[in-house]
Amino acid sequence: MKKNLLIILGPQGSGKSSQARIIEKEFKFKQIIQSDLLKEEVKKKTKVGLQINKIMLEGNLVPYEITCKLLFEKIKKTKSKNILIDGFPRQMEQANVLDYFIYVENINFLGVVYIKLAEKECIKRLLLRNREDDTPKAIKTRLYNYFKETKPVIERYNLKNKLIKTNGNDTVENVAAEIKLKLKKVGL
Secondary structure, three states: OEEEEEEEOOOOOOHHHHHHHHHHHHOOOEEHHHHHHHHHEEEEOOHHHHHHHHHHOOOOOOHHHHOOOOOOHHHOOOOOOOOEEEEEOOOHHHHHHHHHHHHOOOOOEEEEEEOOOOOOHHHHHOOOOOOOOHHHHHHHHHHHHHHHHHHHHHHHHHHHEEEEEEEEEOOHHHHHHHHHHHHHHHHO
16 A cells, blocks of 8 residues: 655644644544654653653754654554655755655655744744743744744655645634645645
8 A cells, every 4th residue: 555645844833743643633644743752762761762851851953864764664564545644854864865765666656735834923822832842942942943944845845846834823713724825725
């Protein structure tokens, strides 16, 4: 069975995980959340898990060698035909390795849903979450790193005509309606 792969990206606070859950339900996808894979590894308290925890608490991105290994293992184990990856790739190295994995595993790559949201709005939303890792300093570091590292990834998929861009500065329902409409236009 050939698998279909869709990616959803957006800065922290853009609502990408909420939108991913809607896509998962509406279009029958199995969602894989990159950050959850990392958190699961941290909970195991393995050597890699401890390394991931330190990096995340500093607000930095986990190296692609670690994220790719965890993600690709999960994709291979997933029985669903339709897979939705939430929050990956965020760096060009990850995108390069992912593209190669898609090719080698003969996966049908559907594209990238990108939820665009201004940094100021991201910060406002993140401060309302009251999570342990959402300190103002960590938020600013994560967003700086996200925008710096992810912009070339977004541009890459745009050049390949695989980018499905939406404005995240609206209600969850309105953003979802826009995404659904755009996904239906690409054949989902």
